[in-house]
Amino acid sequence: MGLLSILRKLRTAPEKELRLLLLGLDNAGKTTILKTLASEDITNITPTAGFNIKSVNSDGFKLNVWDIGGQRKIRPYWKNYFENTDVLIYVVDSADKKRLEETGIELYELLSDDKLLDVPLLVYANKQDLPDSLSAAEIARTLGLPTIKDRSWQIQACTATQGVGVREGMEWVCKNIKKK
């Protein structure tokens, strides 16, 4: 029984593995998105010291999602995780208007890095449930996403704490990879 299932697994093993990099400022909601993707409990999240990694199966892909801490002290380490990234996922706290500029600067720094050249970009406009949050369209405009011509990109409104919008973003990721 055990051996058979191992053999069966081996035969179906060559599914495509993807490396997704989850970045954004601290308190944007990266770990909540990661845990939502892995269908884990999101009520006991702590600030990420270092990074978290989880593997999720979606749409015939094995997604290895790297969630790197977003606080200023950790940002210099982001670049150590760029190599072989298939899709960059950038998370924005749509209600944190004070730091929109900061998050924009960090994003463009990422986009200008050679190691992330041509890597598709998915932006999650998170925390849509908060009363004074900006819509996905407003976030896209403020961040100047429409001016990005060198790669495919997508903005997805979501409320990670309620699991709203997260799947839709991942569907775009998988579709975009298939097109390649």
Next chain:
Amino acid sequence: MTFSLWWIFTYYFRSVIKWFLRKTTGLCELQRICYGEIPGAPRIRKVEYSLFMSKSHQVKQLIQHLNSISDNNGFIGPNEPEILNGAVKVVMLVKKIDPKIHFQFVKSFGKCVEQIWGYRQLIAEAEQLRTTNYDSDDPEHEAKLQNLWMKLKPNDKLEGRITKQWQEIGFQGEDPKTDFRGMGLLGLENLLYFSTVYSSAAQHVLGHSYHPVYGYCFAIVGINLTSLAWTLLKEGSAKTYIYNNSAGAPSIKLFHQFYSYLFYEFDRFWMDCKPKDIMEFSNIKNKFEDNVRMNLQDPTADFRIGVTVDNV
């Protein structure tokens, strides 16, 4: 498979062995445990197991009753002596134990019941604190945060409520309020207790957090350790610590002490690991967690902060 076989074995053969021992020693299992086992976790855990394995309808009912009282924070408190008395009486009647002859058992068994359901209530209390989000409009929460600063940085004045200074004690940005996340007020209370009661140990740890190579964010790591302490409490692994260290009924103070122990030990472990940078945190934390779990499996283990002075 192996689990269910073991279960059948314990469930049916246990009764046979118990019956045999009862006939030969004239004592029921609970009495044998209370008289024979060393006090603390070894005795309490065995009593707990024996109670939860009991097939007696009355004992089952009693367990249910005590569970619901402690889940609603009603066990430890003004009614405790009465509840305890009642619980012991039920077991004495069911097991036909004469309280005049076995007054020692009454005392010892009562203490076990106090610990077992005190622990359960402790989970409820910690959970209540954890699910209370940090609220910057609540003056009580704000006062605790200010107090934390004063305890950790007694010589530096905080220049404002929103300031980069918070990063000096390891918060992420200019306002700590969002850093407590899923640990809520429990994270803050843990940090505050450690910094207040174990002031020198906390200063020692805070000093390490400034290390040029092995440095880390004191508060953020602290909040991650709250998560560890809370997980260990909830799953029951922390019973060894609580049962071996509580003089009276378990209280939230004891949980804070457990946390302080974890923080101090984690810091030591972290420094011994000589990490390349903070990105090794998850790895080292997982190793530390494995070690702690292993230590907690030894029911006689004693956990104390061994404050040592070393060169930073």
